[in-house]
Amino acid sequence: MGSARLYLAVAVGGFRRYASYRAATAAGVFTNTVFGLILVYTYLALWEERPGLGGYDQAQAVTYVWLGQCLYATLAIQGGGAEKDLMDRIRTGEIAVDLYRPADLQLWWLAGDVGRALFQMVGRGVVPFLVGWLFFPMALPGEAGLWAAFAVTLLLAAVVSFAIRYLAALSVFWLMDGMGVSQVLMILGVFCSGMVLPLNAFPGAFGDVVRWLPWAAQIQVPADVLMGETAVPGAFAFQAGWAVVLLGLGRLVQSAATRRVVVQGG
Amino acid sequence: MDTNGRVGAVDPFIELDGVEKVFEVRRKTGFMRRERHRVRAVDSISFAVARGEMVGYIGPNGAGKSTTIKMLTGILTPSAGRLRVAGIEPSRERTRLAHRIGVVFGQRTTLWWDLPLIDSYRLMHRMYRIPDARYRENLDRLVELLELGSLLDVPVRQLSLGQRMRGDIVAALLHDPEVLYLDEPTIGLDVVSKAKVREFLRQLNAERATTVLLTTHDLQDIEQLCSRVMVIDHGRLVYDGALAGLHESGESERTLVVDLARELPPIDAPPPARVVRVEGPRQWLAFPASESAAGLVARIAAEYPLVDLSVREPDIEAVIAKMLHGDSHGKEVGRPVP
Numbered sequence: 001m002g003s004a005r006l007y008l009a010v011a012v013g014g015f016r017r018y019a020s021y022r023a024a025t026a027a028g029v030f031t032n033t034v035f036g037l038i039l040v041y042t043y044l045a046l047w048e049e050r051p052g053l054g055g056y057d058q059a060q061a062v063t064y065v066w067l068g069q070c071l072y073a074t075l076a077i078q079g080g081g082a083e084k085d086l087m088d089r090i091r092t093g094e095i096a097v098d099l100y101r102p103a104d105l106q107l108w109w110l111a112g113d114v115g116r117a118l119f120q121m122v123g124r125g126v127v128p129f130l131v132g133w134l135f136f137p138m139a140l141p142g143e144a145g146l147w148a149a150f151a152v153t154l155l156l157a158a159v160v161s162f163a164i165r166y167l168a169a170l171s172v173f174w175l176m177d178g179m180g181v182s183q184v185l186m187i188l189g190v191f192c193s194g195m196v197l198p199l200n201a202f203p204g205a206f207g208d209v210v211r212w213l214p215w216a217a218q219i220q221v222p223a224d225v226l227m228g229e230t231a232v233p234g235a236f237a238f239q240a241g242w243a244v245v246l247l248g249l250g251r252l253v254q255s256a257a258t259r260r261v262v263v264q265g266g
Numbered sequence: 267m268d269t270n271g272r273v274g275a276v277d278p279f280i281e282l283d284g285v286e287k288v289f290e291v292r293r294k295t296g297f298m299r300r301e302r303h304r305v306r307a308v309d310s311i312s313f314a315v316a317r318g319e320m321v322g323y324i325g326p327n328g329a330g331k332s333t334t335i336k337m338l339t340g341i342l343t344p345s346a347g348r349l350r351v352a353g354i355e356p357s358r359e360r361t362r363l364a365h366r367i368g369v370v371f372g373q374r375t376t377l378w379w380d381l382p383l384i385d386s387y388r389l390m391h392r393m394y395r396i397p398d399a400r401y402r403e404n405l406d407r408l409v410e411l412l413e414l415g416s417l418l419d420v421p422v423r424q425l426s427l428g429q430r431m432r433g434d435i436v437a438a439l440l441h442d443p444e445v446l447y448l449d450e451p452t453i454g455l456d457v458v459s460k461a462k463v464r465e466f467l468r469q470l471n472a473e474r475a476t477t478v479l480l481t482t483h484d485l486q487d488i489e490q491l492c493s494r495v496m497v498i499d500h501g502r503l504v505y506d507g508a509l510a511g512l513h514e515s516g517e518s519e520r521t522l523v524v525d526l527a528r529e530l531p532p533i534d535a536p537p538p539a540r541v542v543r544v545e546g547p548r549q550w551l552a553f554p555a556s557e558s559a560a561g562l563v564a565r566i567a568a569e570y571p572l573v574d575l576s577v578r579e580p581d582i583e584a585v586i587a588k589m590l591h592g593d594s595h596g597k598e599v600g601r602p603v604p
Contacts, residue, residue: 005392006389006392006393008392009388009389009391009392009393010389013378013381013385013389016381016385017378017380017381020380020381020421021380092374093374094374094375096336096341096371096374097369097371097374097375097376099341100339100340100341100360100364100369101364101376101393102360102361102362102364102365102393102394103393258341
């Protein structure tokens with residue numbers, strides 16, 4: 001109970017931190033709206049040529065685009081969430097301050113990142129989505145049940161997203177610098193989460209592989225849940241499975257890393 | 267409490283007995299080839315600090331100070347030896363111990379950079395599970411003592427270094443720790459801020475009997491706060507005793523900087539004072555730190571066209587360097603180290 005209040009406070013802090021940068025948020029809303037427009041017209045042209053691509057009709061393709069813009073910053077698809085701060089703290093040695101606290105390192109960063117995600121969705125993601133909803137035909141469900149399932153799938157997506165980035169950040173304990181890892185993370189994130197094109201549209205064995213990677217839990221799965229394109233229990237299981245595996249891996253790497261921390265930053 | 271810290275042996279609050287920390291470092295020696303070698307960061311250190319003592323822990327960079335503090339907080343496990351803080355083995359019960367200690371790193375912050383100061387304190391409230399009434403009381407008291415009342419709603423990134431430092435000290439004390447580790451608490455601060463921090467620490471120690479272990483490069487921190495000082499070098503404790511003894515063992519010198527009305531030959535100073543540098547009308551004289559400057563100043567004022575003067579305290583690095591690399595009798599002064 002006591003620790004639940006702590007991590008809640010950390011999450012609130014994560015939310016407020018990002019809320020304090022208003023200009024950045026406004027710029028983000030504008031960027032996501034413009035990118036959404038560009039993508040929507042590209043998709044419409046594509047679906048005109050290839051009706052039913054990836055099993056989506058045009059309204060679903062449009063919905064997918066605006067959902068992607070909404071989740072882009074929320075799930076830190078390109079990076080730039082907790083892992084960025086964590087990498088900096090490891091590099092500078094500030095991580096020592098985090099380590100002597102009576103708190104769990106991974107839960108601490110997870111809570112902060114979930115708070116960040118929530119702000120990014122409310123502050124930055126919702127507006128582009130509403131713009132899409134106002135000006136384009138979208139395929140949104142009527143039943144409350146699907147929206148509730150969508151909320152759960154988003155939370156799971158946020159955890160998977162964090163777990164991947166947390167692992168990437170821990171690598172800095174060995175690499176001393178996060179630049180390279182961040183770049184790989186960005187490319188994998190943008191491509192494998194389905195930010196560019198729905199993973200459903202990827203052909204053959206390559207498509208099968210990409211759809212089983214953890215990144216698929218981030219945009220593809222929530223989109224399919226919202227549009228009723230996938231069975232909800234299976235979607236939850238897929239996301240939760242990856243969350244457990246990646247968080248567990250994170251704990252292993254974390255304990256190896258903290259045994260090491262001490263060598264640098266005297 | 268006697269200045270030799272002997273009380274520490276009677277009622278030890280922090281106790282180290284033959285503590286060692288060896289790091290294994292792998293170095294790349296060629297393509298795919300790595301060589302392992304061992305670095306002994308802390309080499310068989312033993313000391314005891316009594317409850318309510320205020321001890322300076324000093325030494326050159328890389329001497330092993332931070333490694334010791336990390337072992338005391340439990341984020342590092344000693345390779346050998348016995349270590350207890352408040353009867354607890356830190357690395358085993360790090361979280362339990364964390365509720366009883368406070369840590370302040372001058373060059374790092376525990377505060378939330380983007381958020382108002384008060385948000386970080388609310389977090390401490392939850393993290394250390396401080397009862398509401400005690401939290402309020404401690405916050406009010408600390409904020410008043412460290413003059414942070416008007417800054418609670420200011421984001422930490424907008425605070426000056428001195429304000430941030432005071433903010434960090436409040437964060438470390440909200441849960442009433444019995445011991446406070448301070449790593450360079452006055453680094454980079456201006457004179458006024460330094461004075462505020464020191465005054466506060468003195469009060470904390472006097473009124474609440476908080477045990478303080480202080481790492482610093484500023485000799486004045488030690489002079490004004492600590493009756494006892496420990497010097498570590500190459501992982502070994504080389505001095506443990508009163509500050510005065512450290513001066514003697516290091517034969518440290520203060521510097522008198524004199525501005526004369528015009529360029530003159532080196533001042534004829536009474537030994538052991540002597541001119542060490544001349545630059546135009548300005549001259550530098552070195553004299554033993556243990557002696558008063560008054561006589562020397564009076565004599566110069568009487569015999570030379572004196573315009574201005576200032577006295578510079580020996581810096582701690584110089585004192586230690588002299589002690590470590592000077593003549594061998596250094597170690598005999600103060601309490602002998604086992």
